[in-house]
Amino acid sequence: MSHKRRVVITGMGALSALGTTTRDLWNGLLENRSGVRRVQRLVDSGITVTTGGEVDAVSAENLERDHEIANRAIDNALAESKRDAAGCGFIWSTGLDTFQMRPEGFAHRSAGRCFSNLASRFLAPRRMIAAACASGTQAVGEAFRLIRSGQVNACVAGGSSVMLTPFYLIGFAGLQAVAVDNGDDPSLACRPFDKKRKGFALADGAGAMVLETLESARERGATVFAEVIGFGVSQDAFDLNRPCDDGAGAELCMRRALADAEILPEQIDAVNAHATATYSGDLAEAAALRKLFENRWREIPVSGSKGAIGHAMAAAGVLEAIVAAQTCATGIVPPTVNLRHVDEGCELDHVIGEPRDVDARTVLSVSFGMGGQNAAIILSRGLNV
Amino acid sequence: MGRGAGVLFIAFDTEARCVSEEAVEPVGQPGDELVLLVQGEARDSYGLLRKELGAKRHTQMVYLVAAAQHDDLARVRAEKPELWRHLRRYNKPVQLALAAADDVMESSEDPSTAAVISLAPCQPGSADLYSWGHVVTSGMASGTLGNLRMNPTQTLHAVDNLAMSAFAIAHRNHAYCLGLGGAAGQAWCGLEAVQERLDVGLEEEALLMAGDQDAAEDGAAALGVALLFSTRAKPFQRSDRIVRLVSISRSATIVDVVTHAANGLAALLSAIAEHRYGVMSYVVPPAQTDGFSTVTVTLEIS
Numbered sequence: 001m002s003h004k005r006r007v008v009i010t011g012m013g014a015l016s017a018l019g020t021t022t023r024d025l026w027n028g029l030l031e032n033r034s035g036v037r038r039v040q041r042l043v044d045s046g047i048t049v050t051t052g053g054e055v056d057a058v059s060a061e062n063l064e065r066d067h068e069i070a071n072r073a074i075d076n077a078l079a080e081s082k083r084d085a086a087g088c089g090f091i092w093s094t095g096l097d098t099f100q101m102r103p104e105g106f107a108h109r110s111a112g113r114c115f116s117n118l119a120s121r122f123l124a125p126r127r128m129i130a131a132a133c134a135s136g137t138q139a140v141g142e143a144f145r146l147i148r149s150g151q152v153n154a155c156v157a158g159g160s161s162v163m164l165t166p167f168y169l170i171g172f173a174g175l176q177a178v179a180v181d182n183g184d185d186p187s188l189a190c191r192p193f194d195k196k197r198k199g200f201a202l203a204d205g206a207g208a209m210v211l212e213t214l215e216s217a218r219e220r221g222a223t224v225f226a227e228v229i230g231f232g233v234s235q236d237a238f239d240l241n242r243p244c245d246d247g248a249g250a251e252l253c254m255r256r257a258l259a260d261a262e263i264l265p266e267q268i269d270a271v272n273a274h275a276t277a278t279y280s281g282d283l284a285e286a287a288a289l290r291k292l293f294e295n296r297w298r299e300i301p302v303s304g305s306k307g308a309i310g311h312a313m314a315a316a317g318v319l320e321a322i323v324a325a326q327t328c329a330t331g332i333v334p335p336t337v338n339l340r341h342v343d344e345g346c347e348l349d350h351v352i353g354e355p356r357d358v359d360a361r362t363v364l365s366v367s368f369g370m371g372g373q374n375a376a377i378i379l380s381r382g383l384n385v
Numbered sequence: 386m387g388r389g390a391g392v393l394f395i396a397f398d399t400e401a402r403c404v405s406e407e408a409v410e411p412v413g414q415p416g417d418e419l420v421l422l423v424q425g426e427a428r429d430s431y432g433l434l435r436k437e438l439g440a441k442r443h444t445q446m447v448y449l450v451a452a453a454q455h456d457d458l459a460r461v462r463a464e465k466p467e468l469w470r471h472l473r474r475y476n477k478p479v480q481l482a483l484a485a486a487d488d489v490m491e492s493s494e495d496p497s498t499a500a501v502i503s504l505a506p507c508q509p510g511s512a513d514l515y516s517w518g519h520v521v522t523s524g525m526a527s528g529t530l531g532n533l534r535m536n537p538t539q540t541l542h543a544v545d546n547l548a549m550s551a552f553a554i555a556h557r558n559h560a561y562c563l564g565l566g567g568a569a570g571q572a573w574c575g576l577e578a579v580q581e582r583l584d585v586g587l588e589e590e591a592l593l594m595a596g597d598q599d600a601a602e603d604g605a606a607a608l609g610v611a612l613l614f615s616t617r618a619k620p621f622q623r624s625d626r627i628v629r630l631v632s633i634s635r636s637a638t639i640v641d642v643v644t645h646a647a648n649g650l651a652a653l654l655s656a657i658a659e660h661r662y663g664v665m666s667y668v669v670p671p672a673q674t675d676g677f678s679t680v681t682v683t684l685e686i687s
Contacts, residue, residue, distance in 0.1 A: 371550030
């Protein structure tokens with residue numbers, strides 16, 4: 001009999017290339033639609049990568065863009081949960097420093113300072129997560145861990161990222177991680193697991209979740225979207241720029257999340273994959289999932305969100321966790337936007353073209369960061385929630 | 386009842402929930418067992434002190450077994466040429482943090498299984514990276530951005546979790562990892578995370594490391610710090626002292642801060658060096674907090 005406190009999600013906020021609400025994000029995915037497009041300010045800058053997941057709600061000229069994007073997602077999550085920031089801890093990633101290109105030079109904004117500004121209205125713990133692309137997932141997982149162990153009763157967790165600038169695009173192009181322009185429809189730039197994948201589309205975005213104990217959610221009469229039941233992290237310890245071919249590090253964090261949730265792989269109903277559309281990343285992830293599910297890998301629906309919203313770095317994991325929570329709540333697995341012809345080595349039970357209603361109740365959501373940090377969380381519709 | 390012949394008496398004020406003034410000048414000798422006096426009654430010190438301080442569900446004691454600091458890369462290069470070959474691609478805060486971590490892991494039972502908690506610099510990047518940023522700006526002005534390429538080494542200098550990844554690769558470490566970002570006061574979150582992991586026996590050892598610089602320009606001062614904690618009782622720095630981490634507590638306040646990932650931990654180590662033995666309640670200087678909390682780190686040194 002476990003005496004651990006149960007942790008549930010009672011509010012969510014999302015700013016992404018698909019819009020400014022979680023409904024925009026979810027509906028866009030169900031419609032198999034991509035919000036990635038050609039960004040005029042990138043075209044004007046003359047670089048070779050001009051597509052991305054732009055958040056329109058806050059002007060690119062706004063020097064407070066990093067703070068604004070994050071705060072909107074946070075406020076939306078708090079409003080949905082009907083909770084006040086002053087009663088919550090804050091586990092958040094603001095990603096890397098922001099370099100906005102301006103005619104007079106580049107404007108440097110410290111990610112740490114942005115975090116401190118955001119954190120000022122919250123309770124301790126106030127932890128800034130720095131795990132590259134795994135940051136958002138780890139933020140949610142750490143908040144879950146802290147609430148479950150009784151160190152705090154509620155947390156806002158998630159991440160935000162403002163990196164859709166020439167500074168970072170040129171850097172990621174140098175690593176051959178982003179899809180460069182080649183005359184294609186820009187909405188097709190990011191094609192996870194597809195034969196024609198060329199890398200990800202960089203994106204801005206923010207995602208926030210309010211997590212609290214099931215007990216407090218019940219007492220307040222709050223709407224519960226999903227329960228967080230497991231969390232695991234690992235390090236590849238392999239290479240700074242690429243994952244190990246067999247996905248061993250990724251598999252390890254998933255197994256740790258399963259052990260933490262005290263469930264078996266066969267109890268997972270669906271997967272929200274990291275699915276960056278990089279050549280080696282997708283191969284390693286598919287290998288890890290096949291090993292995890294053994295002979296059931298053809299039966300577990302897998303979906304990735306980056307074809308639709310791009311890669312929002314520190315926000316990516318939490319935006320995908322929001323999608324996973326929606327899957328738990330509805331049972332529906334959205335399609336992987338832009339996946340048409342599954343590449344050799346990427347074989348899984350991919351959801352292609354249209355959503356699939358499989359009554360999914362327990363969803364694994366995973367993120368793998370540059371440098372080899374891996375994080376996985378497991379969400380569930382829950383029993384007796 | 387203890388390692389030493391004598392007994393060291395410490396008084397605890399249950400109302401104020403802190404070690405009383407009497408603890409400042411304790412009687413006894415180094416190596417004596419700590420005994421806590423609560424309202425005149427002798428108690429087992431460690432568990433009770435933690436309980437009185439409000440700690441929850443502790444099952445393990447946490448010992449600081451090794452610490453190291455580096456601020457001179459030339460020294461690292463000269464004294465550890467093999468390590469330097471691994472570090473040379475990285476930026477200064479990462480190089481110094483990893484050099485310090487390399488030192489403390491000599492005291493580790495198994496570097497591959499220790500939890501790794503790494504603080505990103507508050508002043509990230511490098512002189513090369515910022516120079517490149519100015520090249521991008523110039524390229525925008527002249528319309529030549531399309532020809533620009535970035536040296537992948539400079540890309541690494543922007544990565545916030547670089548020290549953690551490099552450590553994991555060097556030590557084949559697949560264990561729990563937590564990268565904390567370059568915001569004020571995250572060192573104390575890191576220390577809390579160490580306690581959270583070791584207290585409940587999730588790992589037997591935890592590394593906390595940080596590197597930072599005063600500015601990204603060449604020549605600016607930089608510092609790397611690493612601390613190794615263990616659930617096994619071992620002397621600190623192979624000396625005659627045992628240093629136990631008891632608690633990290635917070636109370637709300639608003640203060641101005643100086644953002645630096647490593648200075649706070651370095652100041653804590655200086656305080657430990659000066660405090661010969663007894664209970665030590667270290668109030669973190671306000672400038673080294675997150676600006677919203679007064680942080681008190683309580684340790685027992687025997």
